[in-house]
């Protein structure tokens with residue numbers, strides 16, 4: 001069924017049969033109990049799957065800032081895998097349960113003063129999360145209800161569609177350069193695929209964090225809506241995407257994303273080695289420590 005050179009994104013066999021199911025019912029407004037709703041949660045992530053619509057709501061709930069620690073990344077990947085393998089699930093909306101913050105990106109403490117083994121394990125978990133999310137067969141919608149720097153931005157960029165709360169205090173971008181570190185090639189590829197080369201080049205070099213209205217102008221997010229309308233809008237967008245047959249949409253997604261995914265898969269071990277070499281340099285450790293100190297000072 002696959003055109004030559006196009007492979008399904010995920011290890012799960014494509015669910016052609018799911019396309020024959022009746023069209024999804026619109027999601028119920030947030031706050032109301034969902035009909036035929038299944039939920040599971042762990043320390044960091046809460047998931048509710050509405051079986052009647054085939055849509056899961058994944059809420060990131062790791063206060064204070066949803067930083068992507070090793071534990072968080074592991075639980076994120078496990079949750080995605082569970083949904084991917086669940087025949088009742090066709091789409092997932094990712095949002096935050098922490099007020100004002102979608103995700104603060106990779107947990108910087110995981111990259112400071114740790115062993116080589118730890119860096120390797122951490123980086124493999126970052127890769128795994130991205131491979132699963134960017135390569136998901138499900139429709140993925142990011143409902144960005146707060147600031148979303150660096151790794152947080154990567155999570156949003158890896159989805160099929162991004163809706164952001166229109167609060168100008170919320171910002172999003174790959175700001176690695178501001179920390180004295182460099183976004184890896186697959187962060188960059190994901191970014192370029194969303195905003196184009198010129199915007200990505202400038203934004204990456206300057207480590208820009210774009211306020212929501214600017215992010216919308218650049219195409220970094222697809223839509224801005226008032227915060228109270230965010231979930232309603234995400235549900236409507238999801239219903240629109242799910243109205244199409246799964247197999248056509250999935251093969252198209254594969255066609256668009258495969259080259260970028262394959263590039264990391266082919267260079268995964270090399271990428272881990274590069275990360276370890278880079279992050280364990282004393283100059284990089286110093287930059288990260290200074291950045292953490294700056295965050296703490298800003299607070300006081």
Ligand code: CO8
Pocket residue numbers: 064065067101103104105106107108109147149150151152175176179181182183184275278279292295296299
């Ligand atoms: N990692 C670890 N701890 C963090 C992080 C983080 N990313 N972000 C915030 N924290 C901590 C703060 O230090 C603070 O700790 P404490 O309470 O002990 O003082 C606590 O979380 C709360 O932070 P704030 O007081 O700053 O909370 P605010 O609500 O005022 O602000 C923000 C929230 C906007 C998210 C702000 O914390 C911020 O800007 N954080 C930094 C975000 C950032 O720059 N992240 C980049 C991480 S790097 C990454 O994701 C990609 C790396 C790619 C690797 C490249 C190869 C080396």
